[in-house]
Every structure is written in structure tokens, then in C-alpha cells.
Amino acid sequence: MRLSPLIPTVLRNLAKKPATNLFPKMEPVPVPENFRGRLIYDVDKCVGCRMCVTVCPAGVFVYLPEVRKVTLWTGRCVFCSQCVDVCPTNALKMSDEFLLASYDKYDEKFIWFKEEEIEELKKKLEEQKKAKEAAKKAENK
Amino acid sequence: MSETHANEGTEVKKPTKAEKVANAIAERFPNAQVEVKTNKWMRERVWVRVQKEDYRELMKFIKALDGEAHYSIGIEQDWGEELGFLNHLVIYYDDAPAVSLLIDVHAPKDDPTLPDISDIFPIALQFEREGMEMIGIDFEGAPDKRRLFLPEDFPEGIYPLRIDDKGVPEEMVHNAGHPYYLKGGAKK
Numbered sequence: 374m375r376l377s378p379l380i381p382t383v384l385r386n387l388a389k390k391p392a393t394n395l396f397p398k399m400e401p402v403p404v405p406e407n408f409r410g411r412l413i414y415d416v417d418k419c420v421g422c423r424m425c426v427t428v429c430p431a432g433v434f435v436y437l438p439e440v441r442k443v444t445l446w447t448g449r450c451v452f453c454s455q456c457v458d459v460c461p462t463n464a465l466k467m468s469d470e471f472l473l474a475s476y477d478k479y480d481e482k483f484i485w486f487k488e489e490e491i492e493e494l495k496k497k498l499e500e501q502k503k504a505k506e507a508a509k510k511a512e513n514k
Numbered sequence: 515m516s517e518t519h520a521n522e523g524t525e526v527k528k529p530t531k532a533e534k535v536a537n538a539i540a541e542r543f544p545n546a547q548v549e550v551k552t553n554k555w556m557r558e559r560v561w562v563r564v565q566k567e568d569y570r571e572l573m574k575f576i577k578a579l580d581g582e583a584h585y586s587i588g589i590e591q592d593w594g595e596e597l598g599f600l601n602h603l604v605i606y607y608d609d610a611p612a613v614s615l616l617i618d619v620h621a622p623k624d625d626p627t628l629p630d631i632s633d634i635f636p637i638a639l640q641f642e643r644e645g646m647e648m649i650g651i652d653f654e655g656a657p658d659k660r661r662l663f664l665p666e667d668f669p670e671g672i673y674p675l676r677i678d679d680k681g682v683p684e685e686m687v688h689n690a691g692h693p694y695y696l697k698g699g700a701k702k
Contacts, residue, residue, distance in 0.1 A: 432689075432692065435692050435694045435695065444694045446692055446693050446694070448693075449692075479693045484693060488694075488697060
């Protein structure tokens, strides 16, 4: 019987150190530059141009016409970074985070601009509107 | 791409291989519309729009033209009033550039039958089976008319790639939903 040609390689490798990363004990393998991790949304910078809604292939964004912002659920995100490239105000960016396991698909960390924040912003906008109207009336008088 | 690179160095002789094939087809089938189109990489393709009656004859003619003709793909299309079946063949591929040949045949929607060509190009049968289930073209005389991709429990008479009322109805389209809508976001 012929011996396997792999045997010398196997024997040589037995004497070497294992080339593995013991993940929970060690830091994970460092991410490269421009890594596409969890999507970060900056509500204040958003001007509601709907470019991200148009370009997203995964249906992450929902446009909110009342507040002219978007709400997003990155549970569906495919990390293609197209929204980041198309955003004119840099309200969206990709972070280095990639350890995104969760027990709940509607987890806090997957949803940007939540219901309460939307309500808050709506109230704020209404107050601003009222203040403006009041100012106008005062001017007219 | 390799064809274009091969083309760059050498001088292109007129008429090119593609033009020769186009002329041969136009001569033999006067009813067919034959056109040689050149894309932005100077790649020539022969587009043939053939009548339903001549379709089988044309396929036989191509097989006779080059016995090693390679049938690449059959694409079913919905043109609104008509259903189309586009065949892409590559012939004379011994030396680059090969002749890329596109044969388009249409059938009206009230009589969506086309002749089967799987005895000439056996692989065409798979694309015809796909065409039968996806868009509802009936290939007359096809030896195998079973479905290829659609599941067994998919309803009869619905053709997923149709753009008219025989296409997939609204009720069959499902979406897992966005949490904003699931919590009644837009309705509030």
C-alpha cells in the first residue's frame, strides 16, 4: 500500500503552533479600513430627501412625511452601504460594529429613530409652528 | 471580453463574420428582420426577429450553418400584446470573436403557441419548460411539459412573469413587514 503524500506535511504541522483566534478569550480579528458594520443614523443631520429609501435594496427605510425623516430597521440591512454613499448630508454612516447577535429581531439596537422619538419630534415641530404663528400675529398687530 | 481584446490588435476585415451570417439569414428568410448591432465595446451581435412559421426552419438553418452551434439561453418575455421568446446562440466560435446570434420570436397572447426546437438543440427544452410555466407560452410538440421551477402546489393559470392580470395577484405577495408599520406607525 502506498503511503499518503500528505503525511510529511501533517507531521511537520504537528510541531507548529495552532493558527487560530480563540475568540471569546481574545479580541476578534481586527476589521479592515472602511469596514461595513452596523449602520449609524444621525436624525439631526437628516433632511428627508428620500434618497436612501430609493436606493435601499432591502427595505430598511420608512419615510415619515410629517417629520421629514426616516425610521430604519437594520435587522434587514445587507450592509451594501449604498445609502451611505447616496446620503447628501452624511446622516448615515457605517460603523465598525459586527457583533450584532440578538434574541429579538426588533431589538433596540436594530431600530433607529423609534416611535417615542418620532412623537417627541412631532410635538416639538408643532410647538415651533405655533410659536411662529404667534410671532406673525404679534408682528401684524 | 476576450473577443474584443483579440479584435484590438488585428485589423477587422469587411464583411465581418457577423455580417456574413446576417446576410446568409436575410437571403434565406426574406421575411425576417435581420440587424447587426454594435455595442460600446465594438462587439457585434446579430439580431434576428423571425416570424413564428419560419422559426423552426431558421433553427435548422443555423444548425446546418454551423454544426457546433452553441445554444446559450432562451429568454421568455412579456411584450404586453405579445409573448416573446429570445434565443441566444453562439456560432463560429473556433476563432474569436465568435458570432453572437439573437433570435427573437413573438406569439400573440390569444394564441400563445410556438414550435418546439428541442430536437434541433436539446438543451432548449429546459428553457422552454421555464417559458411554459413562467409566462405561459405553449411549445407545441415539446417532449416534456412538466414544470421546472415552480412548486407543485402553485396554482394553474398563473404565470409569475406575466405583467398582465395572469401574473401573480396582490394576495400572493407577502412581506415580512417593517417594525414601524407592524406597530401601526402610519395609521396613528
